[in-house]
Amino acid sequence: NAGVTQTPKFQVLKTGQSMTLQCAQDMNHEYMSWYRQDPGMGLRLIHYSVGAGITDQGEVPNGYNVSRSTTEDFPLRLLSAAPSQTSVYFCASSSPILYEQYFGPGTRLTVT
Amino acid sequence: SQQGEEDPQALSIQEGENATMNCSYKTSINNLQWYRQNSGRGLVHLILIRSNEREKHSGRLRVTLDTSKKSSSLLITASRAADTASYFCATDGNKLTFGGGTRVLVKP
Numbered sequence: 001n002a003g004v005t006q007t008p009k010f011q012v013l014k015t016g017q018s019m020t021l022q023c024a025q026d027m028n029h030e031y032m033s034w035y036r037q038d039p040g041m042g043l044r045l046i047h048y049s050v051g052a053g054i055t056d057q058g059e060v061p062n063g064y065n066v067s068r069s070t071t072e073d074f075p076l077r078l079l080s081a082a083p084s085q086t087s088v089y090f091c092a093s094s095s096p097i098l099y100e101q102y103f104g105p106g107t108r109l110t111v112t
Numbered sequence: 113s114q115q116g117e118e119d120p121q122a123l124s125i126q127e128g129e130n131a132t133m134n135c136s137y138k139t140s141i142n143n144l145q146w147y148r149q150n151s152g153r154g155l156v157h158l159i160l161i162r163s164n165e166r167e168k169h170s171g172r173l174r175v176t177l178d179t180s181k182k183s184s185s186l187l188i189t190a191s192r193a194a195d196t197a198s199y200f201c202a203t204d205g206n207k208l209t210f211g212g213g214t215r216v217l218v219k220p
Binding site: 040043 | 116143145147152153154155156157160200207208209210211212213
């Protein structure tokens with residue numbers, strides 16, 4: 001199993017550009033989440049999904065969209081990038097029973 | 113706002129010593145988890161303790177939970193250089209709320 005994969009690993013955007021961060025998992029987990037981590041801080045939940053076709057907002061959803069058309073994939077879209085979105089983004093998945101979350105390696109995003 | 117807050121923010125110990133860090137949270141929980149993050153990497157799950165449990169062990173890790181004080185502690189015994197990392201507590205279930213973490217440096 002590859003676990004949770006994220007692409008790209010690094011990305012530089014200009015203010016106003018849009019892009020999609022990709023996340024995929026091969027563990028058949030129902031739950032998937034997106035977090036951002038700013039320097040020296042913990043993770044903050046952006047959006048999450050409890051299953052295909054179902055998404056909901058987390059703590060800091062503004063400026064981001066998600067969709068969940070399949071169990072495996074959970075892309076995060078930045079609509080119009082802003083310097084405040086410079087961060088490291090982590091995708092995670094878990095089963096609703098075990099709760100243990102499996103994290104991807106992260107995408108380091110810089111917005112200039 | 114963050115649900116969990118770790119204390120201390122940073123900890124420096126010698127290899128072989130024990131490392132203890134604490135987590136406080138604000139609202140009632142169903143479970144609490146501890147994660148480790150090595151520099152520049154994703155988080156790795158260490159241990160989960162449910163609200164009806166008081167203590168749990170996993171290898172060199174010991175976690176306690178005091179729901180009356182809304183606090184948890186993580187003890188790493190006989191620390192190794194490889195334990196150098198940031199440690200986070202997180203509540204609750206699949207929609208986790210993380211604290212700011214404790215940065216642990218284990219000096220050889």
